[in-house]
Amino acid sequence: MANIVIDRIRKSFGAFQALKEISLTINDGEFVSLLGPSGCGKTTLLRIIAGLETSTSGDVRIGDRSIIGLAPKDRGLAMVFQNYAVFPHMTVYENVAFGLRMQKADDARVKAQVEKAAGLLHIEPYLDRYPNKLSGGQRQRVAVARALAVEPKVLLMDEPLSNLDALLRLEMRTELKTVLQSAGTTTIYVTHDQTEAMGLSDRIAVMHNGVVEQVGHPVEIYNHPATRFVGGFIGNPPMNFIKVPVSNGQVVAGAEQLAVPEDVGNEIVLGLRGEAVELAPLPQGIEMKVRVAEPMGSHLLLTGSIHDQPVRVILPASETVKSGDTIGLKLDRKRITWLSPESGKSFPAVSA
Amino acid sequence: MTQNRPWIPYLLILPSVAFLALLFVVPLVQTIWLALSDNGAPSLANAERMVTDINFTRSVRNTFLLTIVVVPVQIAIALAMGTMVAKVGRGRETILWIWTIPLGISDLAAGLVWLSILQNTGYFNSLLFSLGVIGRQASWLSYQTPVALFIAIAVAEIWRGTAIVMVIIVAGLNQVPKEFKEAAEIFGAGPWTRFWRITLPLIRPALQSALILRTVLAFEVFAVVYALGGRNFPVLVGEAYNWQNQNQNYSVAAVYAVLIMIISLAATLIYLKALKVDPERLP
Numbered sequence: 001m002a003n004i005v006i007d008r009i010r011k012s013f014g015a016f017q018a019l020k021e022i023s024l025t026i027n028d029g030e031f032v033s034l035l036g037p038s039g040c041g042k043t044t045l046l047r048i049i050a051g052l053e054t055s056t057s058g059d060v061r062i063g064d065r066s067i068i069g070l071a072p073k074d075r076g077l078a079m080v081f082q083n084y085a086v087f088p089h090m091t092v093y094e095n096v097a098f099g100l101r102m103q104k105a106d107d108a109r110v111k112a113q114v115e116k117a118a119g120l121l122h123i124e125p126y127l128d129r130y131p132n133k134l135s136g137g138q139r140q141r142v143a144v145a146r147a148l149a150v151e152p153k154v155l156l157m158d159e160p161l162s163n164l165d166a167l168l169r170l171e172m173r174t175e176l177k178t179v180l181q182s183a184g185t186t187t188i189y190v191t192h193d194q195t196e197a198m199g200l201s202d203r204i205a206v207m208h209n210g211v212v213e214q215v216g217h218p219v220e221i222y223n224h225p226a227t228r229f230v231g232g233f234i235g236n237p238p239m240n241f242i243k244v245p246v247s248n249g250q251v252v253a254g255a256e257q258l259a260v261p262e263d264v265g266n267e268i269v270l271g272l273r274g275e276a277v278e279l280a281p282l283p284q285g286i287e288m289k290v291r292v293a294e295p296m297g298s299h300l301l302l303t304g305s306i307h308d309q310p311v312r313v314i315l316p317a318s319e320t321v322k323s324g325d326t327i328g329l330k331l332d333r334k335r336i337t338w339l340s341p342e343s344g345k346s347f348p349a350v351s352a
Numbered sequence: 353m354t355q356n357r358p359w360i361p362y363l364l365i366l367p368s369v370a371f372l373a374l375l376f377v378v379p380l381v382q383t384i385w386l387a388l389s390d391n392g393a394p395s396l397a398n399a400e401r402m403v404t405d406i407n408f409t410r411s412v413r414n415t416f417l418l419t420i421v422v423v424p425v426q427i428a429i430a431l432a433m434g435t436m437v438a439k440v441g442r443g444r445e446t447i448l449w450i451w452t453i454p455l456g457i458s459d460l461a462a463g464l465v466w467l468s469i470l471q472n473t474g475y476f477n478s479l480l481f482s483l484g485v486i487g488r489q490a491s492w493l494s495y496q497t498p499v500a501l502f503i504a505i506a507v508a509e510i511w512r513g514t515a516i517v518m519v520i521i522v523a524g525l526n527q528v529p530k531e532f533k534e535a536a537e538i539f540g541a542g543p544w545t546r547f548w549r550i551t552l553p554l555i556r557p558a559l560q561s562a563l564i565l566r567t568v569l570a571f572e573v574f575a576v577v578y579a580l581g582g583r584n585f586p587v588l589v590g591e592a593y594n595w596q597n598q599n600q601n602y603s604v605a606a607v608y609a610v611l612i613m614i615i616s617l618a619a620t621l622i623y624l625k626a627l628k629v630d631p632e633r634l635p
Contacts, residue, residue: 056605073540085531089553089633102540131631150539 002186003028009058020210033197036207042190061127068194078147084139086131093127099150117145137168155187164171228239228344237312240272261347271337275314277329285328387606398603411586419570430517455515463579466508495584517562524558560627568616
């Protein structure tokens with residue numbers, strides 16, 4: 001069992017608290033992304049797990065064994081770096097073999113493992129070349145193969161795709177998913193790219209200012225963000241937040257009455273995904289003033305305001321809305337997230 | 353721009369080429385001619401005179417011995433210094449600044465500093481005397497104590513010349529992204545393996561530059577030796593100096609100069625060959 005338990009990890013750099021008591025459990029074979037903007041502490045957390053950085057306090061256990069005091073090599077993990085860190089003075093073969101050589105594996109095992117990893121990552125044709133002759137994508141494959149060749153219990157990946165161009169990133173993302181699914185390695189993946197995290201992960205831990213704001217399945221995080229930050233960070237366009245008046249425990253949206261959680265004041269924040277709406281005639285729908293309409297081909301993106309607050313919504317490409325129009329929108333009540341205006345935290349979903 | 357006027361690059365480098373040709377190539381040709389001619393005709397008489405001189409063999413042996421001892425020690429110390437300072441966060445600049453102080457001291461001044469320490473009435477003897485190790489002044493720099501003299505000169509040279517090696521090596525180490533070492537660490541390489549298998553190969557270009565520079569300079573060693581040992585420890589450049597000034601024989605001095613140049617060129621070629629830097633294998 002190679003489950004990972006991150007137990008109240010703290011890290012301070014002088015007076016600055018990079019990580020404020022992070023706790024997180026990752027199950028055996030699970031793919032978990034640490035997602036957040038730069039400076040949120042995700043890379044620091046990964047480096048603490050790797051043993052490249054020391055934590056101020058807290059514990060990390062892999063398979064019930066505390067690893068916090070161990071040297072990186074004794075932790076049973078492998079890592080893929082953002083800039084690949086493929087050794088330029090060694091051939092691709094020697095790079096992939098590096099971890100096994102360090103473990104003093106015999107030549108037959110080295111050969112077998114290198115060939116297996118090279119096969120998975122499709123780098124057999126380059127085994128006797130030097131990394132400088134390879135493209136960024138090929139170097140990244142070498143880095144992944146080097147990590148998989150040692151059959152690690154845990155694989156750590158630090159923004160492994162961010163140095164690739166957009167097209168290659170998409171291709172590598174799909175391929176990584178295939179490779180890692182078949183390898184079944186417990187993986188922690190650090191990224192600031194929400195589409196990467198959404199596409200690859202079993203679960204996502206969204207981090208912000210040294211705190212895990214929410215852990216959950218990608219769809220759950222997308223539909224029901226725990227905080228305003230999560231809703232705003234995940235999704236493109238980000239979630240809309242509209243402050244609306246509450247009367248008698250209800251919010252009026254056009255002709256509809258929306259029930260809100262009980263213990264709220266006279267205002268609440270309505271969290272609305274841009275695509276959780278459909279066009280409805282006024283006054284049945286809630287009124288939106290469209291400032292800009294952008295036909296994107298696959299959909300129609302509208303930027304404007306509801307209750308004088310900025311919103312972005314998405315309609316099917318077939319709708320004909322023009323810049324300057326005033327339209328009515330029917331909200332999908334199952335996909336509404338209610339948030340506290342004071343704390344920015346969301347209320348548990350209300351049954352409609 | 354330059355495609356229309358292809359002569360512009362040549363025009364721009366002309367002054368430096370002319371300057372070097374005038375003040376380097378011309379004297380070089382003159383020196384070689386001076387060395388290999390006698391009364392206006394080509395001759396090996398000067399070379400013969402150099403080789404048969406009583407100090408020739410000693411000066412060759414001393415120069416090589418000094419180089420073989422001093423250069424590896426300097427490289428090793430500089431690598432250690434560079435690796436240590438890489439671990440330092442605050443105060444790194446100050447440490448580097450202090451370490452490079454010897455760079456600003458002329459070699460003759462450095463020789464005199466060590467002379468004031470090691471001469472009969474120097475600080476070293478005072479220290480030994482006050483500790484009761486010696487009863488009266490001991491002599492370290494005379495022809496009767498060749499080993500002590502050699503060690504003194506080597507130490508002074510190491511003290512004086514390591515800074516430049518360290519500067520080059522620190523620059524080389526700075527070029528190596530820390531992820532290489534981290535990756536090696538994660539995949540199981542201990543500190544020594546990381547140093548030998550990752551760091552050293554990656555700073556090969558810097559190592560090559562440092563070795564060439566230091567070796568060439570080591571073959572040209574003179575002022576420190578002259579200050580500490582005088583003629584008790586003949587070296588090649590010292591002999592050239594003696595033939596030129598004491599013996600007023602410019603031709604034999606010229607043969608020495610040519611010999612030193614040949615040795616330096618050979619050493620450089622050997623380093624370039626032995627430490628071949630393949631641009632394909634660099635970060």
